[in-house]
């Protein structure tokens with residue numbers, strides 16, 4: 001019988017090491033007076049990895065897969081489950097695991113209060129430390145320090161910047177689409193959109209010209225820089241995904257070198273010849289606030305990452321969605337033709353063309369609603385309890401040091417706000433006139449209460465307008481000359497290929513941002 005002892009001890013230990021913390025956290029959760037969902041599976045732990053393995057290989061029975069605690073224990077669950085868990089547990093619930101308690105919020109009124117109350121609900125510092133390898137930056141600091149970072153960086157976003165974003169995007173996108181127009185299939189959508197958005201950022205924020213500047217003399221350099229960023233960021237979100245340490249170090253050194261050279265080149269002339277861009281804004285003191293070198297480096301890294309990874313992701317999704325839904329592509333094309341015929345110019349101007357592109361903006365909003373790069377916005381309470389008012393006017397007390405996640409995916413797919421077709425990609429929902437009339441069409445704002453792709457409140461994304469202009473310019477350049485379609489795969493019908501693309505969209509994963517696992521081949525058909 002002695003042989004039974006080790007497995008019994010092991011089983012007892014597992015039970016105790018999971019059960020005891022689970023019990024303590026459950027007691028803590030009870031104080032919140034919220035619905036409780038308990039999972040014995042620890043986020044990022046070994047059991048979660050084993051579960052993920054079993055789920056991806058279909059090794060579990062369907063009824064087990066459908067258990068709520070299994071549904072919230074898989075990676076990227078907020079994207080995959082959409083509103084469904086909240087439908088069962090309510091718009092606000094607390095998830096209890098051996099690692100602790102976390103509140104999930106899909107109540108728009110509560111989400112807005114949390115994002116508005118920057119001091120009561122700061123960002124959880126420990127999560128953001130990873131983004132500080134180059135120095136402290138706007139996304140990783142709080143309190144007065146955050147105010148200083150925001151003041152010094154926001155000076156860089158003005159109408160001239162936006163005009164540069166528009167012009168630069170139009171010129172780069174036209175070249176990319178000409179390159180795609182070979183009659184062949186396009187399998188470089190992700191790489192090309194990442195390069196495009198990085199080049200636009202490098203021009204608009206750093207005033208570096210990819211053709212004339214010695215730092216980014218040719219396409220290869222931007223592509224290389226993009227690869228280093230991508231490798232470095234992947235290593236942050238998933239250190240276990242087999243990226244060799246050496247490769248990460250090479251990527252880190254290359255990025256560090258780029259940032260250091262950029263600052264060194266600009267420092268001597270920053271005060272004599274300010275260039276109105278992000279680098280100038282950070283080098284020039286505003287009143288008595290200024291940045292030290294590591295903060296400049298930290299912010300340059302942040303803007304490189306936040307400014308291109310998110311927009312590139314949105315572009316990849318939108319191109320695939322337009323290809324999957326040709327009827328909405330026709331609808332968007334109608335607007336493009338009208339905007340271009342009005343301006344009578346093949347080179348549409350930012351000031352006149354952009355405000356007219358409402359259907360293109362609607363297509364972006366609808367894409368971000370279902371495939372926004374940031375599916376969850378994380379906050380926590382500081383050292384004091386906080387009271388918030390819910391949509392049903394009841395009060396909720398959030399205890400101190402409690403993680404609070406705004407579940408944007410759930411907010412964006414709640415049928416009460418978005419209707420029964422909430423899971424369909426339907427850009428028309430954003431336009432308030434009859435679908436085929438232009439005269440009185442307006443972009444709907446009634447959804448804005450339950451729509452948080454760029455966050456909200458004081459920490460709302462400073463690149464919101466930047467990214468909208470970039471995406472609209474890409475779509476305008478695409479649809480004025482081409483139609484984008486799914487390239488049928490060998491031996492598959494078009495319907496089957498479309499179906500495969502939809503499955504791929506739904507297989508997206510949440511890392512630092514939401515990403516499709518690879519892009520499918522698209523093709524361009526010339527319109528005229």
Ligand code: HEM
Pocket residue numbers: 123138139140150302303306307308310311314368372373374377378452453454455456458459460461462463464466467
């Ligand atoms: C479709 C494109 C984009 C989306 C969906 C997006 C989304 C977001 C979201 C949700 C946040 C807030 C996170 C939070 O509150 O914790 C954020 C913050 C931020 N974004 Fe964006 N973003 C986009 C493009 C950009 C661009 C183009 C830039 C820069 C040019 C940028 C720079 C930043 C920065 C610096 C922050 C941190 C702000 C702070 O903490 O005060 N983003 N973004």
